[in-house]
Amino acid sequence: MTEHTLKGKNVLIAGGGKNLGGLLARQSAAAGANVVIHYNSDGSREEAEATLAAVEAEGVQGAVLQADLTSPENVATLFADAEKAVGRIDVAVNTAGKVLRKPIVDTTEDEYDSMLDINAKAAYFFLKEAGRHLADDGKIITVVTALLAAFTDGYSTYAGGKSPVEHFTRAASKEFADRGISVNAVAPGPMDTPFFYGQETPERVxxxxxxxxxxxxxxxxxxxxxxxxxxxxxxxxxxxxIFANGGYTTR
Structure with missing residues (x-):
């Protein structure tokens, strides 16, 4: 039976420079994995490089790659460059996303397009390239949101943008099953990160x-x-x- 461990594996983390992605990068390295850290924009570069330093301090290989994942070509390049940096990827985790709390009647077309591009389109093509590049018996995990099981106002483009990922995940799990690749989504509750606070009032927090x-x-x-x-x-x-939210919501 295959030993299920991260030791000696190659892990790619989209949004891996900070918050949840940064913690995953550090923990993966501590478990003996080589880690490729993706970040989106120049504003995230410093945090990504700090995470890389922590990864390399564990005595494993690490790399930092920048990409706008709303472009399918960039996603393909990310996986190709990750392979060049550490070898065939075994685990691909997508923590990337964007939150917007705004009434439907106030939402612009540009905001809608941006939210769906980041939360749905990028996730789809991340799954596609993971399916093309991952080693047999690989693992793919996408972070979504507990709002998928909520009935609330304000988050139409966020929950709406994340909701297709469930369907993408199920399809990919069937399509990649003959290679032993598992595909899942994890739906946290509202997380205690800067990602969340910019959208909420103290009362709603x-x-x-x-x-x-x-x-x-x-x-x-x-x-x-x-x-x-x-x-x-x-x-x-x-x-x-998998809904992991301390009882915040359920289906």
Whole structure:
């Protein structure tokens, strides 16, 4: 039986420079994996390079690659360059996304296009290139949102942009199954990161906290072990969306 461990594996993390992605990069390196860290814009470069330094301090290989993942060509190049940097990718994790809280009647076409490009289109082509490039018995994990099981206002383009990823995930899990590749999505509750606070009032933050165990937001430390499990011993789980939100919401 194959040993399900990250030691000696090659891991690519989209949005891997900071927040959840940065934690996953550091933990993967500590577990013995080589790690390729993707970041989107120049504003994220410094954090990505700091994460790279932490990865390399674990004695493994690391690399930093910049790409706008809303371009399918850039996604293809990202995977090709990741292979050049560390070898055939075994685990591909997509933590990238964009949040917008705005009423439908105030949402512009440009905002709609941007949200769907980042949350749905980029995720689709990340899955496509992972399917083309991953080693047999690889793992693909996409971060979505617990809002997929919520009934709320304001987040039409965010939840709406993430919701297709569930269908992409299920299709990919069937299409890649003959190569032993598992494909899953993880749906955290509102996370205690800068990604969240810019969209909410202090009052709504307190409301979100009140909906979960311990009166708290989801921590990145709550989600990283679930992704690590899916990338190792949890290989038999595939085609699923796992809601991890402290009881915030469910289907």
């Amino acid at each position: 307190e409301f979100h906290k009140s909906q979960a165990m311990g009166n708290q937001l989801t921590q990145i430390e709550d989600i990283a072990p679930i992704i690590r499990f899916l990338a190792t011993e949890g290989w038999w789980i595939t085609g699923q969306t």
